[in-house]
Amino acid sequence: MTTPEPPKAPWQDLLNGHLSQNSSSEFTLTTVAYDANKKRHVPRARVCGFRGFFPSPQLHPSAIDALKAQGDGLNPDVYESDMISFTTDVRMEKVGQIQPGSSESDAGNEVEMVFWLKDVGSQWRIKGVAFVIGDQDGGGVEDEAREGIQRGLRVRSEDGREKWTWERQVTTYFANHTPILRGSFKSPSPGHPKSQAPQDPSLKPGQEVEDLHDPTARKNFRVVVVRPQEVERLDLSDYKNPARWTWALTDDGKQPERWEEAELWP
Template sequence: MPQATAKAPAPWSPLLKTHLTSSKSKSFTLSTVTHHPTTGLPVPRSRTCELRGFFPEVLSLHPSAASALDAQGIDRTPSGLESDMPVFTTDIRMAKVGELGVSGGQVEGVFWLEEVQVQWRVKGRTCVFGGEGKEEEQKRVWEGVRGQDAGLVEGDWDWERMVTTYFASHSPVMRGTFRNPPPGQPRSKHPETSELKIGQKVEDLRDPVARRNFRVVVIKPEEVEMLDLSRAPDAVRKRWTVVRDGDGDTERWEEVELWP
């Protein structure tokens, strides 16, 4: 089993994380690709999502989550693991999840961090967790994890517990939205049922209906671009791209400074 080794952070990541700390908003625009319903041609789709942390870190645990996690016997101490892979959560019934398949999981996330006057664009491949565990996706994410405890191996990592912890980071009302009637479907065709209705509060972290719909999406960055407007007109624009070395096994980031 591969180990979580002490790799260096990506060259862009400390800066992005610092900028996010200065930013009140942690939301970003997520773009996917879908097919035009009649022509079949590729068309873009974008929507706002909330950054939940960098895998496996959870940015903010809802106050009610601590006792709920304790009740499940889930350890709340930090895992000692960190990465440069942004995480958002979503509902499997939403269109974006299906759209990931159109592009082979490729997405772009865009942050406009107004307080620091910087735009960040993160392009990469997504891995979706919360349904049936897919070993290939677990392996891909694990490759991007750095561990203080280099002895922890992928096989020891509890993926289900990770999903539960992200679920716990939502308020009971937000958890309840995973028991909403089907998102994006006509109200007239899908009336509320006793199971699926608006305004439910979910305290149980293992609520079977909500958890059936809840997903954790990890973006594994392949290209990152920063546009720093704080020094305009001489704005700083940089692009970092993952390049695989000859053997195909070692990855490194290549940095290019661009005209804005």
């Protein structure tokens, strides 16, 4: 028996519309970690930049040019989803907190993201599970993350499905960064003391990377995909009449998953 595809989320078009109307699209990402003694769970938060619903980042024309010129090309338009994507550096702490068994601090891949979209007066809170992909060496952790993401994908067209690859998808996200941002993935290790010079001479600040397969930058580059399970919108666009809605993905193990909507007192 094949697993049914996930239902289209009823909140996605609204959030997408808000993100395109708002002048910024950053969010706060909270992960769970262990404290230094590995005894207690502790929250960790930081700002990250929205990179579209996986696997469809809004591609800059220069990214498309680079993908074509360097022989990677684009994945066929096979999948769509309600999963939120952003990019990161494997050397940053959030990756260790999300990935199973990858560090002393991983405490599960549950995350919460918060957008305050001021221009449209809405706060969006998204609870879900996060998956990190982009390890060029592959392996069990990479496979598990791909499977987790696969469960949130819907097939929009069978056309070219056999040509779609994870590797090209991660390269597409990398190509969508400017050369200087691509270069940040071969800067000295984020969070390490500046007093310690990096041992690897290829790690330097301020480098520009044109090569989409630059070995050092690609070793560190990752795409994170969050599969939402509970979404909440707080509408403060009219302060006299605030409103709040939630959508929760229900799965009783018998019927296919579905989104349940409720309006709440704000």
